[in-house]
Amino acid sequence: MQLVRVVRLLLPISVLVIIALGPIFQLAYGSICTISIGSITLTCPLGFMQTSLASRNIILGLLAPVAITLAATILLGRVFCGWICPAGDAMQRFGDASLPPKLLSLRLTSFAQQNSTRIVLLGSVLAASAILRYPVFCVVCPIGIICRNVISLSQYGSVGLDLLLIPMVAALELGLAPWCAHICPLGTTFSIFSRKSPIVPVIDKAKCAACSICTKVCNMKVSLLQSPNLEDCSKCLECSLRCPTRAIRWRKRAEPYAS
Amino acid sequence: MERSETEEKVASRISVSRRTFLKLLAAGAVGFLGAKSLDLLSPRVTEIQTGTTTATVTKTATVTATIPPASKAPGVILVRGGPGVSSQALVEKALELLGGIEKLAPPGAGVLVKPNVGFYDKDAVTDPQITAAIVRALRRAKPARIVVGESSVRGNDTEHALRVTGTRSLAEEAGAEVKDLGKDPTVTVGVPKGGAISSVNVSKTVRDISYIVNVPKLKRHSATVTTISLKNMMGTLPDSEKGRFHQVNLSQCIADLNSVIRPNLVIIDATKAMTKRGPTGGTMVDLNLVIASLDPVAADAVAAEELFKAEGASDPRGAVSRIEHIQRAAELGIGVAERSKIEVLDVTLS
Amino acid sequence: MKRREFLKLFGVGAAVISLFYVLPRIIRGKELVRPPGALVEDALNAVCIRCARCAQVCPTGAIVLASLSDGFREVGTPKIDALRGPCERVQGRCEQQAKCAQICPTGAIRQVDRPNLKMGSAVLNADRCIAWRGGSCLVCYEVCPVQGAISLIDEARPIFNADVCVGCGRCVFACPAQPKALTLASEGERRLWPT
Numbered sequence: 001m002q003l004v005r006v007v008r009l010l011l012p013i014s015v016l017v018i019i020a021l022g023p024i025f026q027l028a029y030g031s032i033c034t035i036s037i038g039s040i041t042l043t044c045p046l047g048f049m050q051t052s053l054a055s056r057n058i059i060l061g062l063l064a065p066v067a068i069t070l071a072a073t074i075l076l077g078r079v080f081c082g083w084i085c086p087a088g089d090a091m092q093r094f095g096d097a098s099l100p101p102k103l104l105s106l107r108l109t110s111f112a113q114q115n116s117t118r119i120v121l122l123g124s125v126l127a128a129s130a131i132l133r134y135p136v137f138c139v140v141c142p143i144g145i146i147c148r149n150v151i152s153l154s155q156y157g158s159v160g161l162d163l164l165l166i167p168m169v170a171a172l173e174l175g176l177a178p179w180c181a182h183i184c185p186l187g188t189t190f191s192i193f194s195r196k197s198p199i200v201p202v203i204d205k206a207k208c209a210a211c212s213i214c215t216k217v218c219n220m221k222v223s224l225l226q227s228p229n230l231e232d233c234s235k236c237l238e239c240s241l242r243c244p245t246r247a248i249r250w251r252k253r254a255e256p257y258a259s
Numbered sequence: 260m261e262r263s264e265t266e267e268k269v270a271s272r273i274s275v276s277r278r279t280f281l282k283l284l285a286a287g288a289v290g291f292l293g294a295k296s297l298d299l300l301s302p303r304v305t306e307i308q309t310g311t312t313t314a315t316v317t318k319t320a321t322v323t324a325t326i327p328p329a330s331k332a333p334g335v336i337l338v339r340g341g342p343g344v345s346s347q348a349l350v351e352k353a354l355e356l357l358g359g360i361e362k363l364a365p366p367g368a369g370v371l372v373k374p375n376v377g378f379y380d381k382d383a384v385t386d387p388q389i390t391a392a393i394v395r396a397l398r399r400a401k402p403a404r405i406v407v408g409e410s411s412v413r414g415n416d417t418e419h420a421l422r423v424t425g426t427r428s429l430a431e432e433a434g435a436e437v438k439d440l441g442k443d444p445t446v447t448v449g450v451p452k453g454g455a456i457s458s459v460n461v462s463k464t465v466r467d468i469s470y471i472v473n474v475p476k477l478k479r480h481s482a483t484v485t486t487i488s489l490k491n492m493m494g495t496l497p498d499s500e501k502g503r504f505h506q507v508n509l510s511q512c513i514a515d516l517n518s519v520i521r522p523n524l525v526i527i528d529a530t531k532a533m534t535k536r537g538p539t540g541g542t543m544v545d546l547n548l549v550i551a552s553l554d555p556v557a558a559d560a561v562a563a564e565e566l567f568k569a570e571g572a573s574d575p576r577g578a579v580s581r582i583e584h585i586q587r588a589a590e591l592g593i594g595v596a597e598r599s600k601i602e603v604l605d606v607t608l609s
Numbered sequence: 610m611k612r613r614e615f616l617k618l619f620g621v622g623a624a625v626i627s628l629f630y631v632l633p634r635i636i637r638g639k640e641l642v643r644p645p646g647a648l649v650e651d652a653l654n655a656v657c658i659r660c661a662r663c664a665q666v667c668p669t670g671a672i673v674l675a676s677l678s679d680g681f682r683e684v685g686t687p688k689i690d691a692l693r694g695p696c697e698r699v700q701g702r703c704e705q706q707a708k709c710a711q712i713c714p715t716g717a718i719r720q721v722d723r724p725n726l727k728m729g730s731a732v733l734n735a736d737r738c739i740a741w742r743g744g745s746c747l748v749c750y751e752v753c754p755v756q757g758a759i760s761l762i763d764e765a766r767p768i769f770n771a772d773v774c775v776g777c778g779r780c781v782f783a784c785p786a787q788p789k790a791l792t793l794a795s796e797g798e799r800r801l802w803p804t
Contacts, residue, residue, distance in 0.1 A: 128625060
């Protein structure tokens with residue numbers, strides 16, 4: 001297996017191992033919601049927004065951690081989604097399987113997959129947190145659920161019923177739109193901050209055969225061949241690995257091939 | 260939706276069929292429920308074991324101080340210190356008057372020093388200086404190993420208690436191995452003459468050790484009136500067994516325990532005694548006293564009398580006769596509680 | 610088209626908000642015993658980011674994360690389970706400062722001084738208590754770190770003074786009765802108002 005794919009598989013698992021064992025060795029504390037490795041603390045920007053809105057107060061203790069996380073996002077784009085998130089793969093698979101393809105109408109699918117829908121999802125999560133006074137998505141967030149269960153498993157050998165929320169939440173999208181690219185509000189948040197990400201996939205026009213494999217294998221549904229939504233790129237390298245003519249390179253922003 | 264061939268291939272690669280999804284969910288649910296029923300996924304809960312097991316194991320290579328014949332009265336040594344006399348000096352004098360540590364502890368034996376480190380509060384535990392002095396003295400007897408062990412009161416972390424009272428550092432400095440007996444494997448020992456229990460679960464180290472030096476602190480106790488040598492042996496039990504003693508009959512169980520796990524040498528730390536209330540929160544009184552004996556019952560009886568005297572009680576001996584666990588232990592033949600039959604040597608160092 | 614589009618999107622938003630409005634009412638919270646220095650319940654549930662750091666750092670393992678049965682809104686927030694261990698803020702490893710308050714990144718749990726320390730109270734079920742049933746046991750009295758929280762009748766049977774009790778759970782953890790004669794309730798707890 002390609003080294004890139006090996007790392008992409010092992011890195012999320014390593015993060016979970018660090019979360020489970022970190023406190024024992026006093027090296028790391030917390031979960032992906034807020035994690036301290038050594039003296040560096042990072043926090044989920046969506047969690048920060050929800051708790052700040054829910055408590056009508058900017059959570060000062062999280063300001064520095066969220067700044068670091070967002071700075072990394074501005075530079076590297078949705079690299080969290082591609083390399084660290086332990087939930088994305090599971091959510092995609094559960095979501096895909098939740099409705100047979102025959103029931104998916106083109107209209108519903110394109111509504112679910114348009115940009116405005118995911119913005120509204122993010123907005124309503126934030127609005128709900130502000131109105132209902134609790135961080136609504138944190139309760140059902142598959143990343144949070146996985147981390148908390150890893151912690152309770154390592155601490156006292158038990159897991160919770162909330163694990164079942166993972167397939168349930170995934171199934172809510174009814175197979176209409178893949179989780180990572182179109183639903184996940186944390187992913188949408190990262191996309192908003194990734195607009196200016198400097199390193200992006202660029203197609204070498206001379207080598208491109210216009211086969212569209214890059215678009216098909218992209219987990220984030222970046223239509224690289226035409227009007228690419230580069231803010232969704234998670235830098236997973238899959239498009240460049242799969243391109244049959246090796247036409248994709250990673251460099252500073254430039255105009256990709258337009259058909 | 261129309262899909263090209265490549266799209267189909269790609270789509271099938273990244274999707275899971277509905278059947279597989281349902282299978283996964285069903286498998287997950289069965290696995291979850293199955294594991295829960297097998298208690299694999301339940302949080303660890305301390306179960307108190309009731310009921311008895313029939314395995315009877317006797318101590319091997321035991322050097323037990325024999326119950327003295329009726330003609331020779333058991334001896335209890337009281338060593339009092341004037342101002343400025345160190346605990347080391349008190350301990351050394353007590354051992355000297357008992358015949359010298361070399362004559363008491365067999366060479367090449369494993370020795371357990373059992374102080375009272377049940378709590379985090381320094382007033383409630385054996386003075387670590389006393390423990391360290393005993394360890395240093397024991398080294399002259401050339402033992403195979405010296406273990407300072409304890410299992411603290413339920414709810415207290417033994418490691419933290421050993422550390423925060425200074426017991427660990429002073430005992431290790433003196434050359435002992437310091438152990439949390441609660442982390443030991445548990446073994447069952449039969450109690451043939453037990454009045455309340457017929458077997459008891461103890462720490463493996465305690466069962467297998469050859470020589471036990473019990474180093475309790477002189478204190479009052481809310482449930483047993485006093486906690487001295489006999490009660491201190493409860494620190495050799497796992498937490499679940501401590502609980503069982505309370506459920507069954509605390510005083511009888513203490514006596515039963517001492518009938519099979521009998522300390523060979525008792526040195527009571529009465530440098531500061533806890534009066535009026537215990538095992539915590541009592542009034543500390545400076546007695547600068549060390550009480551030593553080969554008979555744990557006699558040691559307890561004499562020490563309790565000293566405690567009541569320090570409180571200004573009108574009839575200290577009468578009060579001692581009403582301490583249930585001491586009387587039960589005497590009935591089991593572990594030692595002598597009758598004050599008139601105990602020979603006491605009272606010395607003062609200045 | 611524009612209006613239909615807007616209505617569809619509005620529907621999605623309304624559905625999300627309604628869902629999160631209804632779920633906590635279906636899956637109701639119950640009164641949980643919270644770590645020492647916790648904010649009042651609504652503020653705690655608003656500000657806790659459910660990161661689980663407090664549960665990791667607690668030296669006795671007393672802090673566990675609330676599960677679905679504790680309420681939808683409360684999922685992932687910290688609560689005290691005295692059966693796993695006592696809180697050592699009053700006596701023990703957290704005497705100087707509460708480790709949970711130290712590590713909490715959002716201020717859901719804060720350092721409090723001794724007068725403001727009260728997580729709840731111990732509640733006795735005398736039918737299960739060894740001492741009250743005639744046996745010899747005063748383990749709760751022995752381990753209680755707060756003078757006056759437990760007093761004795763006839764020097765043999767414990768009674769609990771909820772006004773003095775700090776709710777550390779030591780007695781609950783140590784109680785040898787089976788089933789336990791003591792539980793930890795949130796009665797009389799002191800919580801902080803967010804500033």
